[in-house]
Amino acid sequence: MSATSASQVSSIHGFQWEQCPEQPAKRTLPPLRLTRRGRIVLIGLPLVLLTALLISLSGFLNSPAKAADSASELSATPTISVTVQAGESLWGIAGTVAPERDPRDVVADIVQLNNLDGARVMPGQRLFVPSK
Template structure:
C-alpha cells in the first residue's frame, strides 16, 4: 500500500480594499437611528409637561394646644362645631397620626385643613 502526501498549498490572492459607501437610503436610516432617542425624549417630555409639578402656595398650618381636661371629642367640637364631631375626631387622629385617643396637656395637634380658618 502506498501513501499519498500533500504538501502545503499556498494560494496567494491580491488584497482587495473596499470603501464603505452609503446610499441615500442608508444615510436616512442612520440619521433615523441616531435621532430616534432624542425624538422619544422630546415627545415624553411634551406629554409629561417637562417634569414640572405644580405646588400649591404655602399656607400656614393651624395648630391647637391641648389643655388639661380636654379630649379629642371636645377639641373636635371646638374647631368644627358645624361638622359631625365623629368625623372631625377621625380626621384629627389621621392627620396627627395618633395611636390612641388619649391627649396630654400641652400636646400640639395639627388642625385638618378643611376645618382650619
C-alpha cells in the first residue's frame, strides 16, 4: 500500500477503496424555539376555534324550537267541510261561506287550513273552510 497525500487507498481483490479522513462530529442544533407569534398561533388559534364552537353550540341548544313559536299562535278555528262542485273556485266558495269578510282573506284561510299549494281545486275535493 502506498500513502497518498489526502487519503489512504487500499486495494482488495482489485478494487480500490479510499479511506476518507474522519470528519468532525456534527454540530447539535439548539432545540426548536417558538417565537411570540408562533405561541399565539399554536395556543390562540385552537382557543378561538373552541370558543366559536361553544358559542354556536350553546346558541343551537338554547334556541326555541320552531314548533313552540307557531304552536302559541295557533288557535282552534271552527271549520266545516265542503265538497267542491264542478265549476266552483276558491273565490266562489269563500264568497258563499263568509260573505261579510273579504274573499281574499277567506281564500288565504282555506289555503292554509288545507295545505294547498295554490288556489286550484278539483271537483269532488273535500275542503275545510272557516265557519265564521
